[in-house]
Amino acid sequence: MLMNGAQAVLESLKKEGVDIVFGYPGGAVLTLYDAVYQMKFPHVLTRHEQGAVHAADGYARATGKVGVVFATSGPGAGNLITGIATANIDSVPLVCITGQVANPYIGKDSFQEADIVGITTPITKHNYLVKDVHDLPRVLKEAFFIARTGRPGPVVVDVAKDVFDTKFDYKYPENVTLKGYDGQYPTDEKAVDKVAKLLVKAKRPLLFVGGGVTTSDTTPLVRKLQEGLGVPAVSTLLGLGCIASETEGFLGLAGMHGSYASNMAIQQCDLLLCLGMRFSDRVTGKIKDFAPKAKIVHFEIDAAEVGKNVPVNLAVPGDLRASLPLLVTKLEAMDAGFRDQFAPWLQHAIDMSREHPFGYIPATGPDDVIHPGELIEQVSKLSGDDTIVVTDVGQHQMWAAQFYDAREPRQFITSGGLGTMGFGLPAALGAKVGKPGQSVVLITGDGSIMMNCQEFATLADNDIDVKVIVVHNFILGMVGQWQRLFYHHHYAQSELKGKTDLVKLAESMGCKGARLTKAGDLVTKLPQLLQEKGTVLIDVYVPEEEDVLPMVPGGKRLDQMVLAKGEEK
C-alpha cells in the first residue's frame, strides 16, 4: 500500500493494538501529526513532553500494554529523558517515537537537533535512528517486540523528518528476526527441582515478591504458592498488591521504610525465595549482612541481575511464567505437608507483624491535626477493590506504601527505581486513560505536585477523572527528614512556605479543589470529595516534622531499624 512514513507509523501502531498515544507536536513531527489529524488517531495532548512520557508509563503499568509517546526533535525528545529513565529502571514497556531533523541536516547542529539515540542509549532497552523510510515498518515491529517481551523496557525510535514525508510501498512484517534477541526465556527444570528440595529441608522460608511478578502477571501463582506453603511473604515497592495486603502472613513492604516484621523476617529466615526482583540498595540495607541465615534463591528473567548486588545460592532462570507453574505443580504433587512444617514460623511472623504494625498517633478529636498515616488509611478505607493508587516520590510515597492496602497488582503505581518527583500526576492521568472504568487516586506531596502540575490542564480538557490527594507539609518531606536526622536539622532549601494556593492552582486549569486541615475533615469532607465527578485536588495540611518510620539508615543492617523517634532496634 502506497503511503508516507507518517501514515506508516500510525498503520503500524494500529497493527500493534495501540489505542492511544500521548504526545506533543513540534517541527520535526508536523507530518506525523498531520497523519494523526487525518486518520483521527486517538491522542492525548499533554502540556509538557515529560507529562506525555509519564502518562504513557502510567498507562503501561496499569494495563500491561505498551505505552506510546510522540515528541519532536531536540528539546521535545530531551524532555522525555527523565520519563524514559523512570520506565527503564522499573522495566516498563514504552515505545517513544521522536522526530529528528531531516537527513541532510543530521550532524550539522541544525535547529532543534540533539543526538537522541546517543542520549538515550544508557536508559533504553534499545533504540533506533530511522533514516530510510523502508526500514520503518521493520524497526517499529522490532521496537514493540523488544519493549514488551522478556524484561520489558522503553525503546526509542528516532525518525528523520523527511522519512515521515517520503512515500513508499508499505508492508508490515509478520515476524521479527533479530540475531541477538528472540524474547524467549525458558526456565531450568533442574533448578526448580532444587528449590523443592530446599523447601523440604527449610524451617523458616520467606517469599520475597518483586515487580517482576506484577510485570509477568503471575500473581495468581504467587498467591497459590504462598497459600500452599503456608509461608510469610514480603514485598518490594513495585511488588505491592501482588499479595493482597490483608492476606495472613503478608508482612508488607521490606527495606529502608519496610515493616519491622518484613525486615526481621528477612534477617531470620533460612530460605529466601526472591521472585522477580533486583536487590536494590533500598531493599537490602547493608548488603554483607542481608539475610545472613538464609539460602537465597533468585527467580529472575534477566541473567545480569543474578549476583549483581547480592550473591545468591541458587538462580532459577527464565520467565516467571515458565518457572512458577512448574514449581507450583511440583510442590502440589509432593504433598509434603509444608503448611504444618512451616506453621510455627508463619505464626512467629504474624506475631511480629501484630506486635509492630506501621503506626501513628491517632487524632484525639475532630479539631486535631491530620496525621499522614491516618489520612492514607482513610483513603484506603474509602477506596474500592479496583481503585488504582498512584504516588509521587517522597515521604507521602512511603506512607502510601505503608498504610494503603494494595489489593491487586497494577493498582499501586509508583516510580520505584528512579524515584522521579513529578511522575504522579501524569502517570495517574495515563492510568485513568488505560483503565477508564476504575477509580484513580493520586497520593502526592506539595513538592512533587509542582513538578508537572501543568497536567491539571490536560486532565480538565480531556475530562479525565483523577482524585489528587496532596499530603501538604510545607517542606520537601524526605529531604527534611534526612536533614533532621543527619544534617543537624538544617533545612537547606527544603522549606516550601510560600504563597502558592494549590486549590486555586487546580481551579485555574479547570479542575476542582478543596482543602482539609483537621482530622474531622477526613470523615466529614473526604468521602464526598472522592465521589465528585472530575478531577479534584484535595489539599491536606499535615504537620511538618513527621518522620517516615521505621527507617533503616543507609549502610545499616535491616534489623537496625529506627522504630520511633529516638529509638533504635
Place this chain on the structure above:
Amino acid sequence: MKKFLLAVLVDNKPGVLTHVAGLISRRAFNIESISAGYTEEPDVTRINIVVSVESEQELSQVVNQLGKLIDVIKIVNLTLEDSIERELVLIKVQASKESRADIINVVNIFRANIVDVTTEDVVIELTGGESKIDALCEVLREYGIIEIARTGAIALSRGPIPVKSM
C-alpha cells in the same frame, strides 16, 4: 586484576558501537582495549574487548550486561578457551646514523619489521602478544620513542570451531 579477551559478535548496524561503548561507561567496566572489524559474514562485526576484572562476579556482570544488548549476537571468553591472541603495534623511534644499526639489531631480535625510514626516524611494525610488544617498547625507549599506535588484542580459538558455533 585479571584480564580476559572477549570475542563479541554484533549486528553490523549503525549505533552498535554507541550501545557497546555506552554500556561499558555506564557500568564502569575496566576496559584495557577494544577493537572492531568486519568478519566472514557481511552483516556481522566482531568486537574484541580485553576487560580487566577483580572477580568472577565482575566478569560475569560484563558478559551478562553485554549479552543483554539487543545487537549483541554472541559473546565468548576466549581467554578460557585454547586460543591465539595477537596485537599489532607501530612504533616510531628516533634513529640517527649512529643509533640506526643498534635499532635494526633490536628489531631483528624481536622479529619485528621496519616499515618506514627517514634520516631522523624509523617506523617499526610488530605483531605478537601483549608482553612481547611491551618488551620491545621498553628496549626502544632509550632511543627515543616518538609515538606508538596499538590495535588492541584480537584472538581466534584453535581448531575448526568458530566463535559463532561455540
